[in-house]
Structure formats: C-alpha cells, structure tokens
Amino acid sequence: MKKLNIITLGCAKNVVDSERILAQLAYAGWKVVHNSDKLDADVVVINTCGFIGDAKEESINMILECAEARVRGDIKKLYVIGCLSQRYRDELRDEIPEVDEFFGVRDISEVVRELLGEWRHELDTERVLSTPNHYAYLKISEGCNWGCGYCAIPLIRGRHVSVPMEQLLEEAQVLARKGVKELIIIAQDTTYYGMDLYGERKLAELLRQLCTIDGIEWIRLHYAYPTSFPDDVIETMANEPKICKYLDIPFQHISDSQLRSMHRGIDKKGTYELIRRLRTAIPDIAIRTTLLVGYPGETDQDFAELLDFVREMRFERLGVFPYSEEEGTYSAENLTDDVPPEIKESRVDTIMEIQGNISLENNVNRVGRIERIIIDSKEGDYHIGRTQYDSPEVDQEILVKTAKKLKAGDFVTVRITAAEQYDLYAEPI
Secondary structure (H helix, E strand, C coil): CCEEEEEECCCHHHHHHHHHHHHHHHHCCCEEEECCCCCCCCEEEEEECCCCHHHHHHHHHHHHHHHHHHHHCCCCEEEEEEHHHHHHHHHHHHHCCCCCEECCHHHCHHHHHHHHCCCCHHHCCCCCCCCCCCEEEEECEECCCCCCCCCCHHHHHCCCEECCHHHHHHHHHHHHHCCCCEEEEECCCHHHCCHHHHCCCCHHHHHHHHCCCCCCCEEEECCCCCCCCCHHHHHHHHHCCCEEEEEECCCECCCHHHHHHHCCCCCHHHHHHHHHHHHHHCCCCEEEEEEEECCCCCCHHHHHHHHHHHHHHCCCEEEEEECCCCCCCHHHHHCCCCCCHHHHHHHHHHHHHHHHHHHHHHHHCCCCCEEEEEEEEEECCEEEEECCCCCCCCCCEEEECCCCCCCCCCEEEEEEEEECCCEEEEEEC
16 A cells, blocks of 8 residues: 655645545545654655745745655655745746656646646545544635735735535535534634625625534634625624634734735724624624735834734734735835834734733633633543634644543533633633
8 A cells, every 4th residue: 555645844734735635635545644743655745835934934944844755765745835835836846856746836736637647537536634623624715805015815826716515515514524613714814705606705605504504503704804804794794603612713903004005905993893893793702813024124113002902902913924925916116114123023022912911810810710612632640622712723722631532523611710821721611
C-alpha cells in the first residue's frame, strides 16, 4: 500500500483542500496521513501559505527540509501546492529543483491527477478529516472581490467563487454522518456568499438550511467582512439556537484615514453602528476581531483612536498584527512603508496588554456561570473543552477536572469556578 503524507500550513481553508486530496487518495487505496513528523512516505505533499512574511518563511523551511529527505531517498515524490506555490511557482521551481512539481491553489486537483490519473468528482463532498472527528470546517467559497490595500489574497486565490448550496448541504450531511457535531463556516468573506451564483447574498439561507441537519449541534461563523453586513444574517444568528453566539469579523482599524487607505469600504461610524446592531440583536455575542497596526501613514493620532476603540468595545476575542508589505498589493505599489518596525511591535504589545486586561475582567465576570461546553481532548488531569463563545485553535479553553469519563465530542454542562487571562476552569454539574 502506497503512503501519502500531506503537511498543511496556513489557514483552515488550506486544511479543507488537504482533506479533499486525502479523500481522493484514500478511496484509491493509499494509506494517508496528515502532518506526520516522519518523512518516510512514498509521497509528501506540502500545502503552503503565502500570506505574510512569517508564513512564507515557514513554508519555505518545510519545503527545504522535505527536499533534503527527497535527496536522501527517504521519500520518493515531493509536491508543493497552495498559496506560496500559486504565487511563486517559477521562482520556487528554479530555486528548489528537488521538488517534483508545484501546483497552485486553483489546481489542487492536478496533484491527484499526477498520482492517480483522475480526480473523481463523485468524491467532491468527501474528506478525510485532519481535525478531531467532532468538528470540521466547511469552506463555502473561494477568493475575494474586496481588494483591501494590504491583502494579496485576491492576487493568489482570485475573485470570489461560491460553492453551490446543494453541494455544501450534501457535504455537511456527509460530515454529520461521520460524527461531526460542530461546523465552522469559513471563506475569505463568508458574508458575500451567493452573490456570484444567485445574484444576492445567501449566507442567511445557507445557515438556516444547515441548522436542519441532524447531528449538527453547533454552527460557527468565521471571516465575516464588515462592509454591507447582511441584516438577515444577524436575525438568523439571533433566532437559530444551533448557531453559536460568536462571530469572527476582522475590523483591522477604526481611524477613517486608515480605513480609506486600506480600501475597507466602511468608516468609523459604520463600524460602531454594526457592532451596536450585533450586540443589540445578540446580547450575549462573543466578537472576535483582528487589527492591523503600522499600516503606511498610521499616525500617533490614528493609533490613539484604535486604542480608544479597543478599550470601548471590549472585544471578547482579539488579535493584532504588524503590517508587512506584500508585493503586488495596492499599499506596496502606491504607499511607503513608513512606520518603523520597532514602532509596529510596540503598538502590537500595547494593544495586547490592554486586551489581556479586558480578557481577564471578562473571564472573572463569568465565574459562577453555567455553560454548555464541548470536550476537545484530555491533557493530564484536565479535560479540555470550549463554550459556544470559543473557536478551536484560536480561542481560550475551559479546563475541567473531574473523575467522570468524558470523551472528545461530548457536550457537558459545567459551572465556571475560576478564571485566568485566557483560560477558564470549571466543574461538571
């Protein structure tokens, strides 16, 4: 039996692509593994990220490590796919000839055709999960039409292309039959779903249809774009009990001058109004956002506005990144990267210090609350779980110490007993 190891770097969208490749090979009789540290497979496929500098470096280092294994004969074939390969295929081919072939994000099926001779379309809704069996990502579209000033994703993944709703519902049903209880909806922009296929945004209808699938108990929405946020999505989130009271929505900044320069399509007033609408309709909502500091032209006043925004909004979840120039983007071609690196890092640290205090205060206020959580794993004496307000890998965890035998995927009702800055402790009731 031939063995394939696929190593996935970057975002959850890459995870879904890798799982689809694994399904094709598994159906053909291959032994498939995901992210194995043992570079001893007949074939290794590296699914790369090319979004920011650190991610590129990680991808290149992994390619070089596997290329050495290819030279030693530890692996027989080495393929590279994904965003880095899409963007720098010719350069990578010249620099790392040990790789058998490079494929981009728009032709991941080609690596399967290289190995099997065909991509079986009847398996389009099949995946070999690399996540724990109780949750999975559902990628509802590819690409993006927004063209934010700093972002290379449209250059890499192209314009927005929605997956037909009937295919997504079939895929979700397949996942439910495999034991998936939590669906995490992802795309570059989930709120734009359906515009290209149906002439209007259809995310709310898709969410309502997903809620009817037996076995699916939680549906979580990621990567929503704030501009023209659909009212019917807010209504659906408020009224459908299966939809987690959680939203991942990157605001990036609050200063009007920065938002204009970033080409975000929304201003400060519109941002505050959207957050008001969300929290009025869904009072218990946990909002996760990401911010970008050090973008060209960011002044001390711009940053002060951002700090006020963070303090006032008290986001339940927040991440912040320093700007890094990406060739081909609007900002790289038209603006000067004029904020020194040490200022960027200082601004990151300042925001995260404020957010750390907010997170601790929010968590302390939750002590004594009764929560329904899902168990993800067991580490030492603790079962590790999450509430509906926490997404796997990126958000905080609930640590439950109990003699009860709990397994991954179990839903448990607990009382929060103690709080730390980014973790909570609980006991079953």
